[in-house]
Amino acid sequence: MFDDDEDLIGDDGDDTDLLTAEEKAKVSVKDASFSDPQVMYAFYQRLFPWRQLFQWLNHSPIPSNDFMHREFAFTLQNEAYLRYQSFPTFETLRKEVLRLNPSRFEIGPVYSANPRDRKALRKAVFKPINKELVFDIDLTDYDDVRTCCDKANICEKCWQFITVAIKIMDVALREDLGFKHIMWVYSGRRGAHAWVCDKKARQMDDGKRKAVAAYLEVIRGGAQGGKRVHLRRPLHPHLTRSMDVLKDSFTTDVLINQDPWREPEKSARLLHLISDKTITEALREKWNSEPSRSSVKKWADIDEVAKSGISRHLNVQQLRENKQDIVFEYLYPRLDVEVSKHLNHLLKSPFVVHPGTGRVCVPIDATRPEDFDPLSVPTVTQLLAEIDATTGEEKMADYEKTSLKPYVDFFKRFVAALVKDETTAVKREREKEEAARAAAAGPGMAAEMEF
Amino acid sequence: MYKRDTAAATRRRVNQAGRRHFDGGKFQPVDYPHRLNFYTTPPTEEVTLDEFEQWAIQRLKVLTEIESALFRNKTPDELKSILNDLLKRHLPLDANSSRSESLTAQRRTDHYSHFILRLAFARSDELRKRFSKAETILFRHRLMTDDGLEREGFIASLGLDWERLSDDERSELESELKAASGGKKNLEPTYYKIDWEKVPELVERRMVFLKRGMAYVPASLQTAVVVGEFTNHLDRALELTARALPRLDEDERLIPILNHLSHGFTAPEFTSDPNGTHLPGTAITAASIDSLLQHFPACMLHLHTTLRRNKHLKHFGRLQYTLFLKGIGLSVEEALIFWRSSFSATPEDKFNKEYRYNIRHAYGLEGNRRDYKPHSCQQILLEHAPGNGEAHGCPYRHFGPDNLRAFLQTQMGVTDSSVLQGVKNDNEARKYHLGCNRVFEWKHREELKREKESGKGTVKETIIHPNEYFLRSWELAHPDEVQEAAKKMEGMEMKDEVMM
Known part of the structure; x- marks a missing residue:
């Protein structure tokens, strides 16, 4: 039920706009304490960083269309889903959240007009114009690789896939694509989201989003298919750099921790990915006589068999490429690219509570992702208890009394840097525009009016 | 005017x-x-x-x-x-x-x-x-x-915003540029630096090296940049x-x-002649349809044989076939006769109640009075895939490979195994039109050859409409009538000009 999934806006997808009184009355009380409506109410009232959220989305102190035309979507306690909500200020947003007390809410794009007026507007006038470039990585997409957990469960071992993903993606977004304001957020259960907030990223159309997603995507096709990694050689510099990261952790994170090929059925997959049939046959024979050989040994066996000279026409280059492809297939980030490709995709807001785990969707410091432990992320009930446990110090904001503080502080620093860049950029743009206007008085500009 | x-x-x-x-x-x-x-x-x-x-x-x-x-x-x-x-x-x-x-x-x-x-x-x-x-x-x-x-x-x-890479930078980045170029031995002499957003196509396919938001584009890929712009x-x-x-x-x-x-600028449509008759010198009647079957594309032949066999067609089948017949010049009166006699197992009042309206509707005589156009291949391929008991759609697309082969052999008379294999390949490549055109070309190989030799052949474009298939097939079989008609047309135009 509470998957970390998102909803894509269909053009004609209409919403459940207003709840009837009856529906409001039957807001169900969940037995789990962290989705207790009262717990959520207290969280929104006392802990949620509304002001920072506002600044993050608004990019300046005075409310602008960046915030006012931004879509919010609420999932209510009874699972009703309210699209196209928008707010003039963060106070009004906060008030409405307190009134509706949603179990979670999502953030959509900024529209060309106020989302609340959409019904009065023609389709051509009401359309999404910008949104952060977002990425979604979810451990369920690794289910054919991870052996420690499955479905919604995670542990320290499989979280390493996310850690590696963050390392690889973050450096590519910065070094290759030139983005600066990238925030990684724990999705509350078994994945992470990236919000690329640079103005340039926000203004990208779907075509450019798709280009970025494809640039970063390596693994294609489902687990049932054949080879899922098809890469041109020599590797593109982005992939060479990624390979360096993957190589370092492949032995520990995949071979030792996941041991993905111990079962004979599973090692068949490994054999399938090696092109030299003589070698696969030799390996199959070897492993048949010792079925539960560990993945570390099986991985080493490949080189050993190759060196033994059993394959007379061994193509060393090809074998090396096969092995690289295997490393990619097992450890390279698996993106849900649909989320990234579309301007109008909604994504769960940072700092909301995951209804299934009670954990807050806190930012992850991408400069040291290996220090992040999803299992020690504070839960909403724990946080509320921490407020109650603190006495004295009346002046302190509630969040400062809790273990949410470092995360809110991190978010504040992130937002401050973004807003700072944005204001200087706005100034520069204004100057440029003025210069352009002066120059545009000549021919050409009238062009589009005319033929 | x-x-x-x-x-x-x-x-x-x-x-x-x-x-x-x-x-x-x-x-x-x-x-x-x-x-x-x-x-x-x-x-x-x-x-x-x-x-x-x-x-x-x-x-x-x-x-x-x-x-x-x-x-x-x-x-x-x-x-x-x-x-x-x-x-x-x-x-x-x-x-x-x-x-x-x-x-x-x-x-x-x-x-x-x-x-x-x-x-x-x-x-x-x-x-x-x-x-x-x-x-x-x-x-x-x-x-x-x-x-x-x-x-x-x-x-x-064009004065686009690109910067030529200096020689120093080029040699400094040599290995990256080479890797991004897909392993060409020698580095291209000229590279340009440009905002990656101007070349999303190249980024998408990892064809260029990226650094801090700039794409390093070799001169040979410039086209993509210009086209993108x-x-x-x-x-x-x-x-x-x-x-x-x-x-x-x-x-x-x-x-x-x-x-x-x-x-x-809409999907290719076949515009029927308001006069109703297309085939010079031949009026199409309910009775003459069976004599024209050799000019039918597979989809329509299948509908026709199904109609003859079951004395009935389901809704989309009737629609597809009625509009096709309308397109080849069957008048509404003749269409009603045709359908009435084809639905021979259907009682008169049932026919009048349930089917008559449909046929007149398709001819724009009922309801919103829209003049419906014969379905194009695109419509037939993409809309309303046939379900159980339905005979509409495109055989190349909607038949299984074995059924299609049998149909082509028995109904369309395709005996050449290389043609059958070709159709199979086309289907695997999801190019259903090509299969259909292949059969057309094979069936009309003699006429096409003659047409080519006489030098009168029109420029060959792939057929993408069942009515186009029919008309072209008919014309190939009746070159004299076609020529006659063309002469008449010319004459009329000349007269017009004189009148002006």
């Missing part, structure tokens, strides 16, 4: 609106130093309404063919040869080096027709997208076929045109033409 009217007055009025809006703008006659055009400057000289329409239609023919080639999954090479041919006929554009006397006239036509169609297609989001896509392909084609030097000159004239520019311009359209202060001369043009 033929008075030498000009649209100048109209234009002047629009000009004024434009001037007010943009705070001044000068309109000068344009000269065309390059073969290619980025269409940044609108044309300003007077043209006659005739030219206005004529040029637009010529360009429209090209764009429509591009669309249909796309939808038929043509390979780039196929597209290239189609375009070469089409452009030669409808929209020639010679290089400076050709020293052709019509250079300026050609470029003028190209320039004006682009802007006219821009007006016609700015109206809706969907039209804008399709127009931009087709224009982009046209532009890319021309850019690729442009003479090397002239292309360089044209690109330089062309599309961006066109999309922006179309948006602006769309916004300006409601303010287009226009009398009743241009709008009807523009509307008409944009209607022409």
Whole structure:
């Protein structure tokens, strides 16, 4: 039920706009304490960083269309889903959240007009114009690789896939694509989201989003298919750099921790990915006589068999490429690219509570992702208890009394840097525009009016 | 219709609106130093309404063919040869080096027709997208076929924002650039640095090295950059045109033409002759249909045989077949006779109650009185896949491979195993049209050969409409009648001209 999934806006997808009184009355009380409506109410009232959220989305102190035309979507306690909500200020947003007390809410794009007026507007006038470039990585997409957990469960071992993903993606977004304001957020259960907030990223159309997603995507096709990694050689510099990261952790994170090929059925997959049939046959024979050989040994066996000279026409280059492809297939980030490709995709807001785990969707410091432990992320009930446990110090904001503080502080620093860049950029743009206007008085500009 | 009217007055009025809006703008006659055009400057000289329409239609023919080639999954090479041919006929554009006397006239036509169609297609989001896509392909084609030097000159004239990589930087990044180039032995001598957002296509396919938001593009990939820029520019311009359209202060001369043009840019449709008869010298009646079956494409033959066997067809089957028959010239009276006698197991009152209305409806005589067009291959392939007990659809697409093979052998009489294999391959490549055309070509191999030898063959374009299949097949079988009819037509036109 509470998957970390998102909803894509269909053009004609209409919403459940207003709840009837009856529906409001039957807001169900969940037995789990962290989705207790009262717990959520207290969280929104006392802990949620509304002001920072506002600044993050608004990019300046005075409310602008960046915030006012931004879509919010609420999932209510009874699972009703309210699209196209928008707010003039963060106070009004906060008030409405307190009134509706949603179990979670999502953030959509900024529209060309106020989302609340959409019904009065023609389709051509009401359309999404910008949104952060977002990425979604979810451990369920690794289910054919991870052996420690499955479905919604995670542990320290499989979280390493996310850690590696963050390392690889973050450096590519910065070094290759030139983005600066990238925030990684724990999705509350078994994945992470990236919000690329640079103005340039926000203004990208779907075509450019798709280009970025494809640039970063390596693994294609489902687990049932054949080879899922098809890469041109020599590797593109982005992939060479990624390979360096993957190589370092492949032995520990995949071979030792996941041991993905111990079962004979599973090692068949490994054999399938090696092109030299003589070698696969030799390996199959070897492993048949010792079925539960560990993945570390099986991985080493490949080189050993190759060196033994059993394959007379061994193509060393090809074998090396096969092995690289295997490393990619097992450890390279698996993106849900649909989320990234579309301007109008909604994504769960940072700092909301995951209804299934009670954990807050806190930012992850991408400069040291290996220090992040999803299992020690504070839960909403724990946080509320921490407020109650603190006495004295009346002046302190509630969040400062809790273990949410470092995360809110991190978010504040992130937002401050973004807003700072944005204001200087706005100034520069204004100057440029003025210069352009002066120059545009000549021919050409009238062009589009005319033929 | 033929008075030498000009649209100048109209234009002047629009000009004024434009001037007010943009705070001044000068309109000068344009000269065309390059073969290619980025269409940044609108044309300003007077043209006659005739030219206005004529040029637009010529360009429209090209764009429509591009669309249909796309939808038929043509390979780039196929597209290239189609375009070469089409452009030669409808929209020639010679290089400076050709020293052709019509250079300026050609470029003028190209320039004006682009802007006219821009007006016609700015109206809706969907039209804008399709127009931009087709224009982009046209532009890319021309850019690729442009003479090397002239292309360089044209690109330089665009003043795009790219920076030539210094030799130092180039050698510093040598290994990265090489890796990104896909392992070419030698590094290209010239590289450009450009914002990656200008070359999303190249980024998407990891064809260029990226560093801090800049794409390092070898000169050989410049085309992609230019094409991308062309599309961006066109999309922006179309948006602006769309916004300006409601303010287009226009009398009743241009709008009807523009509307008409944009209607022409829809999926290939077969327009039936209002007179009803298509086949020179032959009137089609309910009784004559069975004698024409050898000209039917597989889909219609299948419907017909199913109808004969079951004495019934389900709704979509009736619709597809009725419209096809209407398209080949069966009148509504004859259609009613045909269907009544075909549904021989159906009692009279049931037929009158349930089917009569449908048939008349398809002929535009009931309900909303729309004149429904025969379904194109595109519609048949994409809409309403046939379900249990239904016989409509496209056999190439909707039959299993074994059923299709048996059908082609027994019903269509295909005996050549290489043709059957070819159809199978086409299907695997999801090119259902090609399979159908392959069968057509095989069935008509003799006639086609004769036609080719006599030199009278029209330019061969892939058939993408069942009625086109029928007509072409019929014409191949009756060359004399066709010639006769053509002569008559010519005569009539001559008379018209004399009358003017």
